[in-house]
Amino acid sequence: MTIDYPSENWKDYEIIDSGNFEKLERFGGYVLRRPEPKALWDKSMSEAEWARLTHTCFRPGAGFGKAGKEDSGTWERLRRMDDQWYIRYSGMQAGLDFRLRLGLTSFKHVGVFPEQASNWEYIYSNTLELVRQAKEEGRPAPKILNLFAYTGAASLAAKAAGADVTHLDSVRQVVTWARGNMENSGMDNIRWVVEDAMKFAKREARRGNVYQGIILDPPAYGHGPDGEKWKLDECLFEMLRTINSILAPKDSFMVLNLYSNGYSAVLGETVVKETFCKKTAFKDIECGELVLRDRFGKNLPLSVFVRLRR
Numbered sequence: 001m002t003i004d005y006p007s008e009n010w011k012d013y014e015i016i017d018s019g020n021f022e023k024l025e026r027f028g029g030y031v032l033r034r035p036e037p038k039a040l041w042d043k044s045m046s047e048a049e050w051a052r053l054t055h056t057c058f059r060p061g062a063g064f065g066k067a068g069k070e071d072s073g074t075w076e077r078l079r080r081m082d083d084q085w086y087i088r089y090s091g092m093q094a095g096l097d098f099r100l101r102l103g104l105t106s107f108k109h110v111g112v113f114p115e116q117a118s119n120w121e122y123i124y125s126n127t128l129e130l131v132r133q134a135k136e137e138g139r140p141a142p143k144i145l146n147l148f149a150y151t152g153a154a155s156l157a158a159k160a161a162g163a164d165v166t167h168l169d170s171v172r173q174v175v176t177w178a179r180g181n182m183e184n185s186g187m188d189n190i191r192w193v194v195e196d197a198m199k200f201a202k203r204e205a206r207r208g209n210v211y212q213g214i215i216l217d218p219p220a221y222g223h224g225p226d227g228e229k230w231k232l233d234e235c236l237f238e239m240l241r242t243i244n245s246i247l248a249p250k251d252s253f254m255v256l257n258l259y260s261n262g263y264s265a266v267l268g269e270t271v272v273k274e275t276f277c278k279k280t281a282f283k284d285i286e287c288g289e290l291v292l293r294d295r296f297g298k299n300l301p302l303s304v305f306v307r308l309r310r
Contacts, residue, residue, distance in 0.1 A: 152178030196224025
C-alpha cells in the first residue's frame, strides 16, 4: 500500500498545522481554518498563533452532524481577503502546470482538494505515455473521461498531457467553474457534460464508446441534475462494472478516489479487482492513502485511491 503526499514543488499550497478536529492551510496568500474530523490529535501551535495567521475561519452551521449536510456553515473573516483568488499548480513533471480559481463556499470547500495532487501527477504521466503511443501509431489523441469531476484539476492534468478530455459533473455551476479554470490555464477544447454520472456511463456503454483513461471521485451521497440519487455503498460496484465496459482493454488506466470514512484502500482494491481484473489482463494495480503532512510532521489521511493500468 502506498502513502502519497503533494509535491513540495507546489508552492501555492501548504498545510501549516492540524489537530483538535481542525486544520490550518495556506492557499496562495491566504490562510484558512477549517474543521477536520480526522485530526484527532492536539495542535502543535498555540491558539494565539492560529488566530494570528488566519484570514478566515469556517463555522459549521445547521447541517452539522447531518449526513449529506455535515459540511454546511459560514465563513468568518478575520482579516481582509478577496472573495475569489487564484492559485497555481506546478507539478513535478515538466508541462504539468495550471491555475485554479478558489472561493469560499457554504460547504467548507474552496474549489480544490490538495491531497489529490499525486493523482494529478499519475494522470498526467500515464496520459503523456498514451499520447506518445498514439502519435507514433498515427492514431487520434487518447480519450479521457473524468466523472464526478468537480472544478476540474484532474481534467486539466489530462488536457495538459494532450488528451481528448470529457469532464462530467451533475452541478452546472461547478462545470462553469471548471471551464473558467481551463480558460485561465491557457487550455481549450475540453468537452463539458452536466449529467448524472451513472446515466452517462451506461449510455456510453450502450453506444460502444471506449476511453483510454477514466477518473472517478464519487461522493458518499449526491444527486444528479434531474434528482437521480447516488449513494456510494449502493452504487459503487454497479458503476465500476459499467466503467469496466467502457475502459479500453489495452493501453488504458483508471483512477478511483474514495472519501467515505468507512472505506479502506484494501476495500477499494478488492472492489476494483472484482470488476476490472477477472477477465481482462492488467499491467499493475496500486492502492493507498492520500495524505497531507503539516509543518510538524503530523500525517492527515484524507482519502483512499486505487489506480489500475491495462
